[in-house]
Amino acid sequence: MSVIRLAAAAALGVALALPAVAQGIPKVQSPEEVGFLSTRLKRLSDRLNEGVKNNELPGAVVLIARNGKIVMFESYGFRDKEAKVAMTNDTIFRIASMTKPIVTLAAMMLMEEGKLTLADRVSTYIPAFADTKVAVPKKKDDGTVEMVLEPQYRPMTVHDLMRHTSGLTYGAAGANPVKQSYLDMKVADRNQTNAEMADKLAKLALLYQPGTTWEYSMSTDVLGRVVEVASGMPLDKFIEERITKPLKMGDTAFEASADKKARGAKPMKEGPKNELPAIPDITEKFTWRSGGGGMVSTAADYARFLQMFANGGQLDGVRLVSRKTIDLMTADALPPDIKMGADMFRFEALEPSARMGQGFGLGFAVRNVQGVNPLPGSPNDYYWGGAYGTYFWHDPRERLYVVFMMQSPQARLRYRYLMRDLVYQAMVN
Incomplete structure (x- = not known):
């Protein structure tokens, strides 16, 4: 079976169970309902299938939502390329630094409690x-x-x-x-x-x-x-009791349980030496609960986290923080005379510097102006990603958020750029 047919079969199977997998976030009847063109979204699908075929990445999951509704939730390529296991929407990923916004939110909740x-x-x-x-x-x-x-x-x-x-x-x-x-x-x-x-x-x-x-x-x-x-609580327990359980993010934790092992995304050999990246299995449990990069999650779970932000701090009747706290987190927190560290140029278009039209909020980068950065977006959109390949952004002006999940450190910057380009070109209203 071809890569494209594998991906299509996986996407069809998941589409039938979409309401359950997306955990309460409704799905549009058609992308046109919220200003996207189906024909243009196909460009995104075609490019990801091409990337899988050309061995640029093993596979990926894309979730796009606008106006609180899912526009696109599809899987591409392989969850485990070596074993020829197709990617599915419920695949669990090591999200690395996409842990940072969750831990920062935990601290903001403690701020609200004094x-x-x-x-x-x-x-x-x-x-x-x-x-x-x-x-x-x-x-x-x-x-x-x-x-x-x-x-x-x-x-x-x-x-x-x-x-x-x-x-x-x-x-x-x-x-x-x-x-x-x-x-x-x-x-x-x-x-x-x-x-x-x-x-x-x-x-x-x-x-x-x-x-x-x-x-x-x-x-x-x-x-x-x-x-x-x-x-007065361990970090993992605080996050579980105060964030992931209330938001019904059942696949988000510092490791997955043994019964979910088969759902874990595997990297492929890549880079100049054609080696497997050192990405831990989703079930590996470490004593160190890294607030900077230790968690696992799914596209659907992270979408619920972003929908809570989009709703001003609450989701499905559960309020985690106030709207003003969300406003504080998503504003540029860097002073005007801030310098960039000597090695921070490696972030390229994602560098939170004035010359890139960006700053940094509380837990993620923030766009300040239109036109300086080479990537499309809107002033006040915010985003971050993980070293293993995952990425998200939320564009409040367009009432849009996107979750992109893959396990490929080598391809991460390239595909973050491509995702921005291909999502915005498909949005016409």
Whole structure:
């Protein structure tokens, strides 16, 4: 059977069960009902099928909703290419950094309960951060550069964690001693607790002074620990009891149960060395509940999360946060004099910088202006993705959100660009 026929068969089978899989989000009678052209949406389907055929990606799930109704919910290619298992709409993915908006929402819920404020010092919840120093490069007389430790000019805040201006970073091998120290100290050890992770980071130098620089980082992992301290609950339990259960996101957690193992998406060999990416199986359970990237989910579940945002903080009669909290999360939180970290150019069109017409809210990037960024969208749309290939965006002006799920680190940027282009070209009213 051809790839296209496999995908078509999978999509047909899921379409018959769409109301159940989409968990209460209604489906349009036709895309034209909400301003899309079916003939133009076919371009998106054709391009994804072409990508599968050309070995660009193993498979994907696309969910498009407008005006609170599902316009398109389809699967392409393979859930497991090597085993020739077709992708289906209920496939579960490792969503990596699409965990960040969920954990940030958890912290905002605690803000609404008076258990924390965004202006609080991180050291209020993790005392070791009061003594964390900042590594500053200093040029010596002989022309070489050494790193000198200085105190924080102003303390790192919860707000800094949410918008990645904390001075923290991610570990990376190379010349930067701060990033190398993350690897040496094993700050991303999956066998540690959130408390142990936070204490390790507090002992290491910050890469930048808090509040001065946008550096994508382990900030949301530290925020996860703040949630634990402020709530008195483990992060995974708080998210389950306060977010995923109320929103009926039954396939969203830090791992899937053993009976769901067969629904997990598998990556394919890719990259210059034609190797399998190191993506954990959806059922693997780790001690470390990574607030920055540890969760699994489905397209339908994440759609419910976005629909709650679209509804101003509530869904199906369950209110998680107020409309004003949603407004705060989805506004640009970066100050006008913010700098971009030295390596942040790697985000390309997704960089939350003024030169890309974007900023960063609380948990995701935010578009500020029309026309500067090479990707289509609207001012005030917001988005983020995961390193394993998943991606979402919500365009409030167009009452539109899109969830794109795949497990392909190699293809992630390319297909994020393509999804923006192909969704907006199909929307004519």
